[in-house]
Amino acid sequence: MGALLHSLAKSAVKNIRVFFYAVLTEIILLAVLPSGLFAFELTGYIQSEGKVFFNRALFSRQQRSSLSLALQPELYHEWESGSSFILTPFLRIDNADAERSNFDIRELNFLWVHDTWELRIGVGKVFWGVTEFFHLVDIINQTDLIEDIDGEEKLGQPMVHLSLVRRWGVVDLFVLPSFRERTFPGRRGRLRTRLVVDADGATYESGSKKHLDLAARYSHTLGDWDFGMYHFAGTGREPTFRLKRTSAKPGLFLEPYYEQIHQTGLDVQRVSGNWLYKLEALHRSGQDESFFACTGGFEYTFVNVAATGLDFGLIGEWAYDERGSKCTTGFDNDLMAGARLAFNDSASTEALMGIIQDMNNSGTIFTLEASRRITSHWKINVNAYLVLDSTKTEGLHDYRNDDYVQLELLYYF
C-alpha cells in the first residue's frame, strides 16, 4: 500500500504541469462564464480488471496475476455556438506494478468552433491512421504502454490545435508545448524487457522535455479515397535506449533517450465494395540514420453471412521498417492476419482475433479482444495475448513467458 501511494504521488508529481493547466483552465472557466449559465454532463466508466499469466515469470519479483481498478470520468459542456469544454481525468490503481498505478489527464480543453475553423487549446487526444494492427503514423499523443501492450492507449498531450476546414480539404496545425514520456512497466510488471526501463530518468537531445514540437497535416476525401499527409518536427515519441547504472538503485537500467526528429507521414484508405485498402507510410530523420517504414493491407467484410445477421471480416496487413534488426517498434517485416466477428445482437457481441508473424526471425503473437454488453451500463471484455514463438535475439523473447488472459468488467455512467 505504501508503494502504491508512493507511485500515485510520483505520477501526480509527474503530472504537475497538467494539474497546473487544469487549475488554470478552471479559473478561466469560472472567471469568463456567468455562473448558472450551463450544466456539465458527467459520463465515464469504472473498470475492474483481472489478469492471469499462464507461465511462471522470467524475472524475479514479477507477479503471476494482477488486479487493477481504473476510473475515467468525463465532464463535458457544449454551448449553443457548438464550442465546448471537456475534462477527462484517468486514474488507475494496480496491485502488481507500481508504475501502472498512475494518474493522467487524458483531456482538458476548450474547443472553439466556427464554420471554417476549429481551435482547441489544452490537453487533447488526436489519432491519425487507418490500419488495424500497428499504428505507425500516429504521433501526436504519447503511447501509454503500461496501460495496454497494443499501443492504442495514449497519454493526454498539451496542445494548441487549429483546424482549417476548406472545400479542398482540412489543414490541421499543431503547437505542442510540452512532451510526455512513454510509460513502461516497472520491475514487478509483466511484459517488460529484462532490463527495467527507468522512465523517469529519460534524457533529451534538446536538453529538456519543454521543447516546442510542431506538426501540420493536410487531409481530404476524394470519392472512395480518404487520405492525409503530415510533417512533424520535434521530440520523437519513440525513445532509443542507453544502458545506465544509478547509485540509487542496484543493477543496470535502460535509459530512454528522446531525439529531435523530422517525420513525414502518409495515410491512405480506399473503399471499394466490401473491400477496404489501407496504407500508412513514414520517413523519419534525426534518430540515427534516416529511414522509411510502412504498413498496409486490406479488410474485407462479409455482411449478414447466410442471412444470420452475423458480420465476418478478414484483415490482412504487412509492416516493414527499413532499419531491419535495428527497428525500435518490433515491426520490421511482419505479416498480420485478423478475423473480426460481429454478432449484431442487442448485446453487441464482438470478437477480434489476430496473429502477428515476424518474417525475418521466428516470432509469433496471438491476440484476442472480445466484448459483450450485459446491461445498458455494464460491459464485459476478454482479452488474450500469447507469444507462440520467439527468437533469442529479439525483444519479444523477454515476453515469452508472459501469455495472459484478461477479464475486464466495466460500468459506464
Next chain:
Amino acid sequence: MKQIKIILGVFLITALLLPLNSMAGETPEEKGLEIVREADRRDTGFLDYTSDMLMVLRNRHGKESNRIIRSKVLEVQNDGDKSLTVFDNPRDVKGTAFLNYTHKVGDDDQWLYMPALKRVKRISSRNKSGSFMGSEFAYEDISSQEIEKYTYKWLRDEVYGEQDCFVVDYYPVDKKNSGYTRQVYWIDKQEYRTLKIEYFDKKLSHLKTLTFSGYRKYLDRYWRADKLLMVNHQNGKSTRLEYSNYRFRTGLKPTDFNKNSLKRMR
C-alpha cells in the same frame, strides 16, 4: 383534299399518341413511379431537420433493451441527403457517431467515429442488408430513400387503417447487395405518407413488416411519423422507434456534415 390530309394526319398522330398516352397513365410500373415521385416531391424543400430517437429492441421472450440516438439531416440538391447520427445510450457506445452521404446512384459514403480511440473510420456501404445497431432495421431501411434506388410497380388500391391507399411494389436496383427481393408499400392517397411496408427476403418469403403511426405535420407540409414498429416474422424479434423533438430548417450547413463535425458530435 388538303383538309382531308390534315384531318387524316391529325387522326394518325392522335392514333399513334393515344396508346402511348394511355400506357403512360396505365402501366403499373409508370403508375408506381408516379406515386413515388409525387411522395418525393411533397417531401422536398425541407432543407434540414434534427430529431431524437428512442430505439427499443425486443427479443422473442419480450426482453427489451434501449438505444437513444440523435440525428441531423441535410437535404442535398440533385443527390441523396447527408445525415449525422450519434448514440447516447447504451453508455458504452455513447459518443459513437455515424456520418452518411447518400447517393442517388452507387454506394453511399459512410464514416464511423469511435470516441475511445478518437478515430474516424471510413466504412464500406456496399452491403445494405446488415443490421443497424443490432436492431431489426437494416441499413437500407433507415438510409435516405432515393427514387433511383428502386424500380416500382403499382399493385392495387386498398383501404388500410381506414385510409385509401396505393399499394406499390419496390424492387431494389442493387439486387445483389440488398437483403430483399421486394418491398410492398402502403401509401395513403390523401397525403402520400407511407403507412406500412412489407419486406420479402431473397427466398421471396415474408421477412418483416414495418408500420408507421402518429403522423404529424411540420412546417405545414412535411409529414413525419412518431412511431415505427418493425416486426421480424422469422425470428420473432421486433424493434420500435419513437421519434421526438423534430425541428425543421434549423440552419444546418454542409460544414456540419464532415469528418470534423463527426468528431465533435455528441
